Amino acid sequence: MNQLQHITDPKIIRVGRIGYINVAPVYYGLEQAGTPSHIRLISQPPAVLNRMMEQGMIDISPVSSAAFARNHHDWSLLPNLSISAFGKVMSVLLVSNHPLEKLENRNILLSDESASAADMLKLILSWKKIFPQFETGAIHPDNSSTWENHDAVLVIGNSALTGGWQNRFQYVYDLGELWKQVTGLPFVFAVWAVRKTFARENSRIVTDIAGHFERSKQLGRMNMPEIRKAASNLLNLDPNECRTYFEKLQYGLGHFELQGLKTFYQGLYAEKIVPERVKLSFFPTLIQGKKTKSLIGPESAYILSGYMKSINRQKAALLNLGLIHLPLPLKKVFPQLLHLFRQGRP
Template sequence: MQKSLRVGQILYTNVLPVYYYFDQPKFEDRIQFIRQVPAQLNQAMAAGEIDLGPISSFSYAEHASQYVALADLSVSAKGRVGSLFLFSKKPIEQLNGAKIAFTNTSATTVNLLKIILLKFYDYEISYVTQEPVLEEMLLGADAALLIGDDAIQAKRNSHNLHVYDLGELWHQFTGYSMTFAIWALRKAAIADHHDLIAEVHASFLDSKRKTKENPAPLIDYVHTHFGGEKEEWVRYFQGLQHDFGDVQRIGLEYYYRCAAELGLLAAPTTVDLWQAGGRQTKTTLTR
């Protein structure tokens, strides 16, 4: 009997528009959902324990020879993200030589901050990786990086701290959109699950469309389960992009070039897209 398709889901609210209206009963026992934070999903995908799902954009680049990306799906923003924050005891202009605590749940954002501080600010920084608990992270560091719902919760109580949105900083220096996660598909899974992958992809796109047309149920859901004001969640989801077109691709591939320039990646990477009908297209960077 052919095994089920293993589908990842990030344990953060930022992917919910792609999953909220996903037609799970339609697939019954044909797919298995695996819900983890990005760093865990990155590892599971690389180990072949997940067939498709959202992973850190940086992890896609590290394993690009093994993956393609599902077309028109991402977690991106052009400017403010609202869930990727650097919390600092002093202004960012005074962080040269500082020690920064990184969350252990991220790859893309950790390296994005390195690019911003090393390339754009020309700082020398030391780093430590910790569990995403802001108070503990700041005990021995000048600043701390949090992502996802950990960052959203911490922002509500970040009194007397300087808070910087990494999407805003990236856009300020580059003018580009930034893509933090893309829905990766292991090439090895395509032959066994080709038609099912197309169905799952279509259901993701349908959920994204329905959420955009009628966001109120999703806003009610996150307000009930994650707290905060509804207006806060409306602004948050309005700032996120779940598409992956030329705007997102160009920004992401520039990020890959910056990462390679700093030695964070072995080489610049392009993104291969898997279309709903199974057709693959290779992107190229234009500036």
């Protein structure tokens, strides 16, 4: 069945899914146990899902963090869901014929599939006082005419993992690693958002779907060997490379991911990449201007409980290190903190 068929049916909740292997752990439970009949999963590249959310064609979806910045008045975040990485991410690459510092006034082709990666690159280069010429378009590893006339190319997703770009370009930069070098923080590539108008009218449905995501993600964590094997077979990736890739990805949205996200948004505004400051709002914080204490059912309580436990563990780790009084981000001790959190977080 065409995945876009019946997406205007008011009885169907339209839920986006990024068409890359990186979201497989989040959707594992939904796809293996069977998606509830009232949920229609729509798989598309990130940029397409961004546009569908903007146009009201889907109700809940992973969206690029850059898209959220431009739609923060209309969208709210679902708790404890993101695609993040602290350091090397492997699937977001700048490949270049020249070293980074030599890209001034040179032309860079940006993938048209992700707004976050493009804005992240623009921000990092702006911080480094490097101002190239940007062009956006489709990038296909097997069609050299799409990229061979450019000095550098930003590639993302499955194409970055399988394109053999190190054999085509002299310099390969992992944007997750560049972000870590500049900020000492993780980068949040995508978040899960709900349209505020939909959430106000369907708060219990959104709570239920958030619960489905939380359980699905937990099942994904418990079945990573199966997920890695499927991804390896699908993309013909070396199993060890596939394992390394998934080990670098984080799917929560805790305190330090939020610090990275806020740093990104502050930078976008300061460098005039977005026109206004970004305000973060979470479902189910506000519904029609009122606190949702009376609307929080078992699913919401379950989700928020897990989210607060994660934050409390992070605070405990800070106390144990004697660092709770220091301002964040804690760039010098971040690797040690991250190690503690990965051991203890849900």
